[in-house]
Amino acid sequence: MTTAERGGPGADLRVDPVTGTPTVIVGSRQGRPNLPSDGCPFCVGGLEAPEPYRVRSFPNRWPALGDRRCEVVLYTPEHDQTFWGLGVDGARLVVDLWAERTRVLGARPDVDYVLVFENRGPQVGATIAHPHGQIYAYDRIPPVPLRALVDGVLRPEAVDERFVVARRGDWLAWVPEAAGWPYEVRISSTTAVPDLVDDRCDRDGLAAVLVDVLARLDQRFDEPMPYMLWIHQRPTDGGDWPEARVVVTIASQLRAPGTPRFVAAAELGGGILFNPVDPADAAEALRNLPGVPV
Ligand SMILES: [Zn+2]
Structure with missing residues (x-):
């Protein structure tokens, strides 16, 4: 049943x-096609980007949810760019667009939750290399962010220094003590920032910490780090949600150079993850990399 x-x-x-x-x-x-057959659709002049742009969003041509709930966000017109290569100013444009789409989609009466996310690299299923992310506008609060809202357990200010990766303004990046992924990084503000739209959200700081952390991840193994990135924020169902926080989670996919980490049978069957990289070691390794000057 x-x-x-x-x-x-x-x-x-x-x-x-x-x-x-x-x-x-x-x-x-x-x-849906695994790869477009006639050039990159996200480069200027391509199928989804007929006009010049700096950042751009549009409805996903192959939506997983109906009612125009799925959007694509282009970070840059440069096909071979990285998120961190955009610098703080370029990353700020992306954060602004995330916030604007959160505001617009969240204002819909049939949208209770806006999830911003990115899959980077073919290892995590990104079919197009051009830097881009996605947004899903759910008609309900999905279970994972709902659990975080109810528990209210996220306290960046209480993170032990051993797990800290970087700080930019009030934004802190750290490896969760119970990380399930190698080089998993969580980013949140030590001031209460409920969503990307809120006036309290220091978007320059968020752009800076994202650039910093994503540069460190690419430096870790001297190759582009495949990752999944998602952003939790306040639901748009009209509820109060005093525990809501902007939290970026980056689940990186490599555990060693060229060696992906797979979530496999015992983990799916038992529901207990086995992380081969000690979170304190991951934090130290990332912390000691140069990052980028921002
Ligand atoms: Zn392209």
């Missing part, structure tokens, strides 16, 4: 009664 729930046209959210895991069935996405 499964439970079908509302998820927008084309979306069919079910909850497996054995695992409790919600899954959206998106058969329509099976038709």
Whole structure:
């Protein structure tokens, strides 16, 4: 028995009664191409970027959710650029666009949660190399951010120095003591910043710490670090959510040069992760890299 729930046209959210895991069935996405056949669609003049731009967002042509809930965010017109290569000024434009799309999508009565995220590198399924991220606008608060909101356990100011990677203004980057991923980094502000839109959000500081941390990750093994990045923030359901914080999580994929870390059978079957890199060691290694001067 499964439970079908509302998820927008084309979306069919079910909850497996054995695992409790919600899954959206998106058969329509099976038709999407793994790689575009005729050049990069995100370069200027390409399918999704006909006009010159610095940053740009548009609806995802292959949405996982209906009702124009899925968007793509282009970070730069430069195909071979990195996020950290944008510098603080360029990264600030990306943060501004994330905030603007959060505001616009979050204002919709049928959107309760805006999730900003990025998959970087073919190892984590990014089909196009051009620097870009995505946004999903959910009609509900997904379970992972919901748990963080209810528990209110995130306290950047209480992070032990052994786990700190970098500081920029009030923004702190650290490796969680119980990190499930090698070189996992969490970023949040020591002042209470509930979402990207809020006036209390120091966007220059956030841009600076993102540039710094992502540069360190690429330096760790002298190769581009494949990663998954997501941003938790306050739900847009109209609730109070006093514990809501902007929290960026970066789950890096390599545990050694050229060696990906896989979440495999015992971990999925048992629900307990095994991280081969000690979080304190990961923090020390990242902290001791030069990063970039910002
Ligand atoms: Zn491109």
